[in-house]
Amino acid sequence: MLKFTYTETSFHLERLAQSLEELVATRVILAMRVGQSLCVQPITASFLLPSNLPGLHYLETETKREDSEVISVCVADAEFVEISLQGTWIAADSETAEGVFVTSLFDRTEFFLVKLWQEAQNNISCVRETQDW
Template sequence: MLKLNYTDVGLYMERTTTNPELLIAQRVLLAMRLGQTLHVEPGCASFLLPADISELKVLGMALDREYGSAATLIAVDEEFVEVGLSGSWIAEDKDAHEGMFLAVMSDRTEFLIYKLWQMSEAHISSLA
């Protein structure tokens, strides 16, 4: 499973083998114990990757073949493509910009997305 954490400083992605239902149940239990509200809903999330990454073609084919419209790869401009995923959004409220997004895909596709995201983060860090 891919876990995308959207924070005030950006996106952090990780791969985990935890069952998504178990992770959601644990997060709900934690919120209840802390007296916090929690919003969980099916949804979509997206992030950008540089358009010049050679493996994007492989990712595009894998997403088309395995997920159809549940996962997309769309050119934004000459420099970036947007990866869109379907999954579950978990946040403090419905309109929150910070939260956790969970997407379950095949191991191969999850690994490829994670690898490309890591490459893009390294590329951005080297520019700073």
């Protein structure tokens, strides 16, 4: 399962061994115990990856093998591809932009997606460090 944690300024992606159902159940129980409202709803989430990432073709190949509507990879422009995922949004309410998005894909698809996202983050960090000089 992939877990995207959205904050005010960005998001963090991680791969979990826990099932979607277990994560949602745990969140619901926690919200109940602390008296917090919780919104759990199906949704589509999208993000961009640089189109020049080495290994992007592996994700595209796995996406075709996935043969489902859970993930799609589309060209956004000359520099980026858009990754769209069907999954579940978990947040304090339906209007907030901060929360957790979870989805489940084939293991290899999840692996390539996480690796590409990490590579993109490393490239962004290198650009920031270069600009600080």
